[in-house]
Amino acid sequence: MHPDVQNFLASLPFIEPLLGKWNTTRRIGPERPKTRLNPEFFYGDDDWQTKTRSSLRRYFGPRSQRKIPKVFTGSVASSDTLVKDIGLVKEWQQSARHVAGIEMELAGVYQAAHNAQKPVLAIRGISDVVGFKRSPDWTEYACHTSAALAIALLKFRPINPINSLGNELMVAASPKDSASVAPTLSSAFANPPKDVPPLLKAETLYSNFLPITYFPEKICVVNTEATGRSDVWNLLREETERPPDDWVYHGKALYAFHDFNDPIWKRVVDGNVAESHDTARWSKTESTVETNIFIELLKSCLRQMGRSLDLSYRHKKPLRFLYFSPTEDLTARTITTMSLKKKGTHTVFGAYTNKKTDEIMYYRHHAFRFEFEKVKSNWYLQITPTYHYTRDGYRLYWFYEDQISGIKRLENNEAVFRQVLFWAEILKSGSPKLIGSEYSDLRFGELLKFSSSYGVIDEAWSKKESAAKVKSEGSLMFER
Helix, strand or coil: CCHHHHHHHHCHHHHHHHCCCCCCHHHHCCCCCCCCCCHHHECCCHHHHHHHHHHHHHHHCCCCCCCCCCCCCCEEEECCCCCCCHHHHHHHHHHCCCEEEEECCHHHHHHHHHHHCCCCCCCCCCCCECCECCCCHHHHHHHHHHHHHHHHHHHHCCCCCCCCCCHHHHHHCCHHHHHHCCCCCCCCCCCCCCCCCCEEEEEEEECCEEEEEECCCEEEEEECCCCCHHHHHHHHHCCCCCCCCCCEECCCEEEECCCCCCHHHHHHHCCCCCEEEEHHHHHHCCCHHHHHHHHHHHHHHHHHHHHHCCEEEECCCCCCEEEECCCCCCCCEEEEEECCCCEEEEEEEEEEECCCCCCEEEEEEEEEEEEEEEECCEEEEEEEEEEEEECCCCCECCCHHHHHHHHHHHCCHHHHHHHHHHHHHHHCCCCCCCCCCCCCCCEECCCCEEEEEEECCHHHHHHHCCCCCCCCCCCCCCCC
16 A cells, blocks of 8 residues: 555544544435345355344344444455355455455556555445345445545545646647647646644643652762672661661662661671762763662662552562552552542552452552653653552462453553553652651652643544443542
């Protein structure tokens, strides 16, 4: 397919809302033919007839889901004979699953256009279903539907007529010469149409980047005889039940935004004096080693901040994220935060039961994966919402992968966007904290957003969201 046609078809979901009511009876002309689903109209084996009858009943039965045509893109197989053979269609379904329809006329046109590198856009109205003997009226109706769409597209994106030759050439030629000149086509369009114009509307675009507004001016570095991070943890646990997490071990040295004068570090640093380095230099360094240490230090500080928010850290690969800790009695936990326009309540930890036996199957925790990214000279926390599933609030649920894949299929863009807003509200500085005091060595601002004078029609986004909203406890339901 010609690249111009590919680009046009890729933008079709965003163009269609601008085409007006092209698929109404007023624009098409004839009304949609009535379709009787009598048994004698079906042919093929039993399985094929059952499948065909079920599909047609969905659109022509007493509870029809749609009574007007729709436009969609798909690959078309072209043959030199009319295909009614169910066996042949089944073979094609096995070897070319992406084929959406079969027709007879386009193969030659496409071959000629491809050789000449000319774009061809085929608009076909569907009239036949293999396995069903339809009314002849469907041929006329299919022609009118494709014509209605073609007219709507031309009104939206006009195509200028092609001249045989430029007027200046015809005027310059002598009568004798002009009689022998044959028409030529210099381009598929005399004046190629402009790209699809953007929609003039004010839009606010939200990212999942949370800017870091503060970290301490100094990084403290101290040598240690510990052989690794686990060795440091073991020494700290002998001094305190819950050691701090906001430090990094690298090459027989410890890095932190705080000094190591607390008595719990005495056995780890063994009297060594800490060196002080400017954080600004580390945050802007081109050194890969220093950059990686700085990123790990930011991550360790975020984990420490998570403790003040009653968040736990799942550190085992491939599951590495912060998630809401279980309540002591495993009862549901809800949190109220401010959305874009109003407050919303979220169940961030709760049990899910078997509807038949009323037994608890698993517990679901709201969670997020995180990375720190530098854009130009600024640092941001990248938030990726997810979920954590446990058997008892602590141990990983056996079928967590099925739960994750299932909920990701159900959630649409709106739900994910609301979760990003939720986590940004929880993490940003100045928000009411859940427990304890605010962590002082790392602070975040407002979610990074952009203003634009151009946007995309909301209906185009909704066409990409095939999942329905899940109205159950723990779902994130917000209003824009």
